[in-house]
Amino acid sequence: MKKLIAGVLLSACIADGALAGGQHSDRHRGQGFFPIHKMVKVLDLSDEQASQLKALKSEMQADRPEKGSGTSMRAQLAQLDSSDENYEQKLNELADLRAERAKAQFLKAADMRIKINQILTPEQLEKFKALKEKRSKRHHKA
Numbered sequence: 001m002k003k004l005i006a007g008v009l010l011s012a013c014i015a016d017g018a019l020a021g022g023q024h025s026d027r028h029r030g031q032g033f034f035p036i037h038k039m040v041k042v043l044d045l046s047d048e049q050a051s052q053l054k055a056l057k058s059e060m061q062a063d064r065p066e067k068g069s070g071t072s073m074r075a076q077l078a079q080l081d082s083s084d085e086n087y088e089q090k091l092n093e094l095a096d097l098r099a100e101r102a103k104a105q106f107l108k109a110a111d112m113r114i115k116i117n118q119i120l121t122p123e124q125l126e127k128f129k130a131l132k133e134k135r136s137k138r139h140h141k142a
Helices: 002-021 034-041 047-063 073-079 089-119 122-140
Strands: none
Touching: 002 122, 034 047, 034 122, 073 089
16 A cells, blocks of 8 residues: 555656646747757857847847736726727727737837848858748647
């Protein structure tokens, strides 16, 4: 009986440890287009290119608003009262604000791509595009 209990406890500890790492255990999670430390290795970047990419990344991070700095769109939508006579107007204002934020984010991403294309050589750019395609297929499995 003691062996059974010890075995169950041991397997529970092992399972807990295996699940703790999980899919998001990488210390570099949350990096946007591709982690720079991997780009240096895979694309064989020079020191100058790596420093340019790091500067670009820190520039983009500085432009990002801090988390929790404003009320989220969902929270603002939840706060709207559908029985209010100005509900439609407030809803349209909120939708316009969301569209403006999406446009700004889209333009920032396009600007980032242009800057990356200027930093990488044509050979590195081809390899980078191939890696992005491979990564896209892996993340968008049907």
